[in-house]
Amino acid sequence: MNATTLSAPDTRPVIAMGELSAYSDAPALTDVLASGARATLSWADGAQAHFPLMWLRDNCACVACRHAITRERLYVPLAPITTAPEAKLHDGNLILNWQDGHVSTFDAGWLHQRRPGQEPAPVIPARRPWATDFAPTHVSHADFVGSASGERAWLTALLRDGLVLMDGGPLADEEVSRLAERIGPMRPTNFGARFDVRSKPNPNNAAYTAMGLALHTDLPNWRQPPDIQLLYCLENDAEGGESIFADGFAAADTLRQQDPEAFRILSETPIDFRFQDEEQDITTRAPVLSVDHDDQLIEVRFNNWIRDSLRLPTHAIDAWYAAYRRFWELLHSSQHQLDFALAPGQMIAFDNRRVLHGRRAFDPSTGRRHLQGTYLDLDMIESRLRVLSRPD
Numbered sequence: 001m002n003a004t005t006l007s008a009p010d011t012r013p014v015i016a017m018g019e020l021s022a023y024s025d026a027p028a029l030t031d032v033l034a035s036g037a038r039a040t041l042s043w044a045d046g047a048q049a050h051f052p053l054m055w056l057r058d059n060c061a062c063v064a065c066r067h068a069i070t071r072e073r074l075y076v077p078l079a080p081i082t083t084a085p086e087a088k089l090h091d092g093n094l095i096l097n098w099q100d101g102h103v104s105t106f107d108a109g110w111l112h113q114r115r116p117g118q119e120p121a122p123v124i125p126a127r128r129p130w131a132t133d134f135a136p137t138h139v140s141h142a143d144f145v146g147s148a149s150g151e152r153a154w155l156t157a158l159l160r161d162g163l164v165l166m167d168g169g170p171l172a173d174e175e176v177s178r179l180a181e182r183i184g185p186m187r188p189t190n191f192g193a194r195f196d197v198r199s200k201p202n203p204n205n206a207a208y209t210a211m212g213l214a215l216h217t218d219l220p221n222w223r224q225p226p227d228i229q230l231l232y233c234l235e236n237d238a239e240g241g242e243s244i245f246a247d248g249f250a251a252a253d254t255l256r257q258q259d260p261e262a263f264r265i266l267s268e269t270p271i272d273f274r275f276q277d278e279e280q281d282i283t284t285r286a287p288v289l290s291v292d293h294d295d296q297l298i299e300v301r302f303n304n305w306i307r308d309s310l311r312l313p314t315h316a317i318d319a320w321y322a323a324y325r326r327f328w329e330l331l332h333s334s335q336h337q338l339d340f341a342l343a344p345g346q347m348i349a350f351d352n353r354r355v356l357h358g359r360r361a362f363d364p365s366t367g368r369r370h371l372q373g374t375y376l377d378l379d380m381i382e383s384r385l386r387v388l389s390r391p392d
């Protein structure tokens with residue numbers, strides 16, 4: 001076969017696989033051989049793969065094996081498959097006649113996407129650390145609400161950079177809730193599902209004063225801090241009150257290079273975080289930096305005013321403070337810090353478990369400052385991007 005034949009358009013019929021994401025744009029099958037516990041499949045693009053028969057039986061998409069409306073699996077893989085089915089190709093797709101008389105039909109493209117050893121094509125962008133010249137992506141409110149491509153651009157930047165700006169929104173109470181609810185349910189916390197950030201009498205949180213807020217993550221005192229924070233600016237006339245942000249993962253990676261011992265201490269030492277007011281006392285114990293099995297960062301918990309007193313052996317306390325100081329200095333260095341004033345009608349969204357945020361102090365006697373905020377789960381952000389990436 002020559003290259004022209006390999007890239008010829010594929011006109012095989014598409015088999016319904018109980019799947020809403022795209023899979024039809026893939027080559028036809030050219031050969032199948034079922035023997036022993038495997039089926040070996042070959043496609044027109046030269047790909048070949050070995051599928052365990054049990055896997056194929058488990059993934060039958062007929063109405064008996066997969067619910068026709070919910071698309072969820074009905075089949076339970078308890079009986080081992082001991083005899084190879086009769087396997088044939090029909091119009092480039094696969095048909096298996098199992099020994100018990102059950103018939104399974106598979107779309108060639110669906111199998112091509114899922115062939116063992118194949119990574120799925122990424123819809124969700126990889127995280128990209130901020131470079132020193134990082135500048136946030138801006139998406140206009142009109143594009144976000146008016147087009148799938150605008151909303152996709154916003155979601156993609158948020159997942160990639162951990163931060164994205166929306167410009168030109170209406171100065172309307174609760175607009176932040178309407179925008180959030182396009183994506184998913186607002187995540188409630190002890191501050192409510194939707195909160196107002198302005199200086200208030202009897203504040204129960206530093207954000208509700210006019211004080212400056214050093215870089216922090218919200219609610220590290222919860223076992224599961226909120227993933228994504230939205231802050232919508234309605235008024236910002238007071239002197240001061242500029243926003244600051246830093247990529248916590250990038251700063252932690254710098255710390256790892258410059259001071260591996262400080263990184264080790266912050267990633268291996270659980271400390272206590274705690275919030276208390278008249279109604280609540282919410283506390284959890286976790287390290288400032290969490291890493292996965294490959295030593296990659298998965299979470300930063302950093303909030304100096306709800307850090308509880310250190311409960312560590314005496315000999316470990318001074319070393320912990322030294323490590324904390326090093327990380328604080330890196331976060332607040334100009335190399336890692338982003339600094340700008342939010343304009344009324346702008347909304348900032350950021351990954352609260354990666355990107356730290358803060359603000360400069362403001363003077364409430366010089367004007368008003370009012371933000372409305374809420375939180376969303378990362379699962380909803382990723383889900384929305386997958387949905388908006390489906391074929392029409």
Ligand code: OGA
Nearest residue numbers: 197207213218243358359
């Ligand atoms: C907050 C917060 C920042 C600001 O509400 O958690 O950090 O700009 N607010 O007021």
Ligand code: ZN
Nearest residue numbers: 060062064065
């Ligand atoms: Zn079936």
Ligand code: ZN
Nearest residue numbers: 207217218357
């Ligand atoms: Zn905050």
